[in-house]
Amino acid sequence: MFLTAWPKPAFLFGNAFTQLYYVLLKQAVMDIFNGFVLGGIHIDGKTIEATLCLAVVMVMLRLELFRRAVNGRPGELQPSADKYKKLLRECAPEAIGSLTCLVLVIILRSRGDTIGDSLDGHSREAWEAIKMQWPLLMTADTLLAIQVMLRLVVVLSALLRSGGAGQSPLLDECAALWCAGALAKCLSLNRSQAYWLEGPVGGMLPTMLEALLVPLLFLLGQRALFRSAGTMVLVVVLIGMFAQRNTLQFAEESEANILFTAVHCFEFLSAIIYAGRTMLLDNDGQFHLAFTHFVMVVQQSLAAYFWLQAFEGETDVNGLGLGIKAIQFSCLGQLCAYLAAATLHAASWFTDDTPVHVNI
Incomplete structure (x- = not known):
């Protein structure tokens, strides 16, 4: 009975790998929100959070505006395309x-560097x-x-x-x-x-x-x-x-x-x-x-x-x-x-x- 109650090795390793995956994923997310360096520019967690929130808001706004354009003016997507072409011109x-x-x-x-040699x-x-x-x-x-x-x-x-x-x-x-x-x-x-x-x-x-x-x-x-x-x-x-x-x-x-x-x-x-x-x-x-x-x-x-x-x-x-x-x-x-x-x-x-x- 003790042997039958013990988890099988495959299930044991699967559960361990799953836990390890979630631990690594959590650590990666925490590292990202703690900040990172991109092209020599340090980006902290607050900047990342604000950027993500702004991106979500802009995407939702774009989807809502597009939905209203399609529902409110059916068949008039071509004028919108003409607007973009005129914008580029x-x-x-x-x-x-x-x-x-x-x-x-x-x-x-x-x-x-053109000024480093002139400094004390x-x-x-x-x-x-x-x-x-x-x-x-x-x-x-x-x-x-x-x-x-x-x-x-x-x-x-x-x-x-x-x-x-x-x-x-x-x-x-x-x-x-x-x-x-x-x-x-x-x-x-x-x-x-x-x-x-x-x-x-x-x-x-x-x-x-x-x-x-x-x-x-x-x-x-x-x-x-x-x-x-x-x-x-x-x-x-x-x-x-x-x-x-x-x-x-x-x-x-x-x-x-x-x-x-x-x-x-x-x-x-x-x-x-x-x-x-x-x-x-x-x-x-x-x-x-x-x-x-x-x-x-x-x-x-x-x-x-x-x-x-x-x-x-x-x-x-x-x-x-x-x-x-x-x-x-x-x-x-x-x-x-x-x-x-x-x-x-x-x-x-x-x-x-x-x-x-x-x-x-």
Whole structure:
């Protein structure tokens, strides 16, 4: 009876292998959510979890929009295909500009380390540690350099297409606030080189691009600047008061630290207005805006990742008040605003524009 009650060897090994499989699977999932390094970029568990949740939401939204398109407008999938074809045709200049920026980054990165030999002992050790953390990009500043390039492409696209029919969410108040932020950024870079970007794509190039954004954004937002000059002055005063009480400690010059916090405050307000204008304006038929919404999400994702990862665990960068948390909150708020605007624009593609006639 004892022998018959004892499990058979095959069942015993099968159960053992099953338990081992679940243990290894559980360990693999835990390792993934504890973070990993991809291309020299460390991705922590919170970032993975947020990305998975965002992916699920976007997939569900896409399925729901497609279901409504099929059920609400039977037989009209061909016009949707025509929309995508027209999108590719109209966004060709913007796509070429983005591809040019990518090629430029690759060329500059392929030159290798161009500043390591000019550093002294302690600075060289710190530089080597940074390169080990970011072997693909060489430094996290490359993310912000790519962001500046993409912003220039978007602003040029909005400026060249501003004379056509319809309106872009980048115009007027949005551009005016962004222009104020770009001007504050230039003043901060002029006051201190501590905020200059380093690495193969850093130095003078992103600084010149930041300066080029100021007149371009002024052209896009000049109507709002002249129409609501009093309101803009009030916004500048309030942001100045906030920036004085919440600063970083990157530069020895306090003015540069204050101006840098003000930059992100202006950009945060600009992103909020961008989302509001997307919701209120009629953007039907403006296919190039799909590119604008997409790139605005991408460029802000780079900045959000930089400020959440590059200084993780470092407390010596904090100055007054919230310190680096003010920058992080601003970047995350901008990303949420641009994601909301992109979602609203994507949903408008599936709305039925056919007028409804009611017999009374």
